[in-house]
Amino acid sequence: MMLQKENILIVDDDINILELIQRHLHSLDYHSYKAVSVKEAVAILRDTEIDLLITDLNMPEVDGFQLIQFASEHYPNMPKLVVTGYPSIQNALSAIKSGAVDYLVKPFTKEELKQGVLKSLSTKTKQKNTTETLEVKKYDEIIGESEAIKNVTQIIERVKDNKATIFISGESGTGKELVARSIHYNGKFSHAPFIAVNCGGIPENLLESELFGYVKGAFTGANDNRDGFFQAANGGTIFLDEIGNAPLSVQARLLRVLQEKEVMKVGERKTEKIDVRVIAATNSNLREMIAKEIFREDLFYRLTVVEIAVPPLRVRKEDIPLLADKFLFKYGNEYKDRYISVDNEAKTLIQRYDWPGNIRELENVIQRAVIMCDRTIGVKDLPETLKYQIDFPEDNELLSLKEMEKKYVEKVLAATGNNQTKAAEILNIDRKTLRGKIKE
Numbered sequence: 001m002m003l004q005k006e007n008i009l010i011v012d013d014d015i016n017i018l019e020l021i022q023r024h025l026h027s028l029d030y031h032s033y034k035a036v037s038v039k040e041a042v043a044i045l046r047d048t049e050i051d052l053l054i055t056d057l058n059m060p061e062v063d064g065f066q067l068i069q070f071a072s073e074h075y076p077n078m079p080k081l082v083v084t085g086y087p088s089i090q091n092a093l094s095a096i097k098s099g100a101v102d103y104l105v106k107p108f109t110k111e112e113l114k115q116g117v118l119k120s121l122s123t124k125t126k127q128k129n130t131t132e133t134l135e136v137k138k139y140d141e142i143i144g145e146s147e148a149i150k151n152v153t154q155i156i157e158r159v160k161d162n163k164a165t166i167f168i169s170g171e172s173g174t175g176k177e178l179v180a181r182s183i184h185y186n187g188k189f190s191h192a193p194f195i196a197v198n199c200g201g202i203p204e205n206l207l208e209s210e211l212f213g214y215v216k217g218a219f220t221g222a223n224d225n226r227d228g229f230f231q232a233a234n235g236g237t238i239f240l241d242e243i244g245n246a247p248l249s250v251q252a253r254l255l256r257v258l259q260e261k262e263v264m265k266v267g268e269r270k271t272e273k274i275d276v277r278v279i280a281a282t283n284s285n286l287r288e289m290i291a292k293e294i295f296r297e298d299l300f301y302r303l304t305v306v307e308i309a310v311p312p313l314r315v316r317k318e319d320i321p322l323l324a325d326k327f328l329f330k331y332g333n334e335y336k337d338r339y340i341s342v343d344n345e346a347k348t349l350i351q352r353y354d355w356p357g358n359i360r361e362l363e364n365v366i367q368r369a370v371i372m373c374d375r376t377i378g379v380k381d382l383p384e385t386l387k388y389q390i391d392f393p394e395d396n397e398l399l400s401l402k403e404m405e406k407k408y409v410e411k412v413l414a415a416t417g418n419n420q421t422k423a424a425e426i427l428n429i430d431r432k433t434l435r436g437k438i439k440e
Contacts, residue, residue: 005031006051006121011041011067012083013059017106021054021083024110030117038062042070050078052120057084068100079120083108141182142175143326144319148311152179155308160187163277165258167303170310173360176281177241179310183279184237192236195229199250200242208250209266218267230263230274237277243303244284244295251296258302278303313355313362320351323359327366340370342377349379349386409437 008030010021018034025032033048035041038059044050053071057064068080085106102116142153159166160183168176177196184194202210209218213228229238240246246254257263258278262271280303289295313320324342332340342350346369355361365383373381409427416422424434 005029007031007033007049008052008054008117009033009035009041009044009048009050011035011038011053011055011059011064013037013056017056017083021113024113025117027110028114028117038064038067038070041067045071045075050075052079052081052117054081054083054117057082079123081116081120141178143322144316145322146311146316146318148316149319152308152310155306156183156186159183159306161189163189163275165277165303165305166279167305167307168279168281168310169307170281170283171312171358172283173358174310174312175359176283176310177239179308180237180239180279180281184239184277189236189277193233194237194239195233196239196241197229198241200245204247204250207246208253211250212253212263212265214266215268218265222267225265228263228265230257230276231272233276234274235276237279240278240280242282242284243280244282244286244289248294248296251299255296255299255302258299313358317351320355320362321347323362324350324366327363328370331367331370335370340373340375340377343379345379346377346382349382353386405437406440409434413438 008025010018010025010032011034012018012021013036015036018036022032022034033044033050035044039062041053041055045053053067055064055067064082064084068082071078071080080100081102081104082100083104083106102119104112104116108116142149142156144150156179166180166183168179170176180196181194184190197211199207209222209226209228211228211230213226213231214222215225216222240254253264257274257276260271261275262273264271286295286300290297290300313323328340328342350362350365357364365386366377368383369377369381379387409423412423412426413420416426420431420434420438424431427434429437
């Protein structure tokens, strides 16, 4: 079995150096990409999986130090090797501090390049082994083998046993509540309560009393003392879904809970201590809401101690077959042990589609197909949105000016209930002219 070649990106504004390094790497059996600027390098990094970055430091416009810093923050597991014709202790220290693994001075021999590459790639192997250790824990509820979903499970593994506040972002239907439940039920607090609250599903005037509880007489209808969701979650986890829908008055009280670890019931003057892990989620852009002053900036930073971005299905398409199989099994059992398969044409459509509704949409499509099909799901059993569409030009683009005028006059007459006086006013013509057009 052939081993896959490592992808190495070389960045230098000197074409001759680029070609020399590429020839050396080719002879050492590596696969390489070239970039003459940091801008080109960033574009390649975003589109290609790179195993090692080799970069010059002194380049026009944007220098190699900025590229190393960018790569360190966006691709932390990718080693960086610096080559430069202007050696100095300060440059070496700055490069290493920015994230470089090693430092080669031009001109260097093929053997020196080889050793620098091997040393740099060995650090990637160590990082990979560490990552694999974190992935030993499997989360059966979270289906997928893509790197995007592995990143999510790695964060879950790190946070599940502490009570740091967690913020989960992601589009509707990506499984944010599933991530929250995985954090709770796979950690050492799993014996304690997990309380899920949809902040968008409770009227604004009731949300405060539902979250924090109330005392008798606090408002009309408060006939006794009642605990809120926070008290019910004491010792465990409260999941605040669609936190962006919480009004500012509730946001202020949430901030106090996070700061002081205590709650006060509506109508009560004394506080009570609570021990609750808060997980919040939204598909809204809270930063935009902060700019519009409808979400508190101080609360945002309290909520985002740890942030988990749940990826949309369109960026983890390799997980679609696994998710589809899960739903086939689920609904096959639910509907009288129907063991359903999917033919190749339908699989192609399911894999190709971008799923704007994410996992929720995929589940709905599979559920419907299981109901509608016989024993095998084919293209005919899938909704029209998944099938190829032809974008025809609008009719107006194919009409003559006279035909367009006729259609518009007919539309105005229909809108006015054939009232010629009103239609003539809208068209800005007199009734006699309108009658002539109708006669035509």
